[in-house]
Amino acid sequence: MIAVSNTTPLRYLIAIESEHVLGQLFETVFVPMAFHEELTDLRTPQIVRQRVMSLPHWYKVHAIAETQGVDFPAELHRGEREAILLAEHLRPDLILIDEQIGRAIALGRNLPVSGTLGILEQADKLGFISEFAKTLKQLKACGFYISDSLEQKLLQRHRIRKDSN
Numbered sequence: 001m002i003a004v005s006n007t008t009p010l011r012y013l014i015a016i017e018s019e020h021v022l023g024q025l026f027e028t029v030f031v032p033m034a035f036h037e038e039l040t041d042l043r044t045p046q047i048v049r050q051r052v053m054s055l056p057h058w059y060k061v062h063a064i065a066e067t068q069g070v071d072f073p074a075e076l077h078r079g080e081r082e083a084i085l086l087a088e089h090l091r092p093d094l095i096l097i098d099e100q101i102g103r104a105i106a107l108g109r110n111l112p113v114s115g116t117l118g119i120l121e122q123a124d125k126l127g128f129i130s131e132f133a134k135t136l137k138q139l140k141a142c143g144f145y146i147s148d149s150l151e152q153k154l155l156q157r158h159r160i161r162k163d164s165n
Helices: 007-015 020-025 033-039 046-053 078-090 100-108 116-125 132-141 148-164
Strands: 002-005 028-032 059-062 094-096
Touching (some): 002 020, 002 078, 007 020, 007 033, 007 116, 007 132, 020 116, 028 033, 033 046, 033 059, 078 100, 116 132, 132 148
């Protein structure tokens, strides 16, 4: 399986030291050049920059040119635009994107979408995460917004998975 990722999912997975799940779930995670430039920019937290510069073989930077005639809303950032265009070009199993506008556009272009929470839940289902509730707490502590109701649904599904094993 392959994925194309926008900035936010990888940035948060690095922040909670769980980026390895991407390599467990996907053979390759392609990132657009704008994404890579953002994550290696001096304004990006040092730990994120260091990790991005030393990510393993599954992390691949792929240049994609924005073409004329492709119309995106002004509030869609360059990295999101490039991630969507790259996904249209590569046709991955998933595009990883958290931002609501980017997700809506990707879905409107018939791209299969998941976000940080979907990746963590899939990793939990496959046994790649040992403490799912703790992982969600770490994610929230890093500034990732999860509504209380969504968090409870995720934890309930986690309990059901664990009870059925």
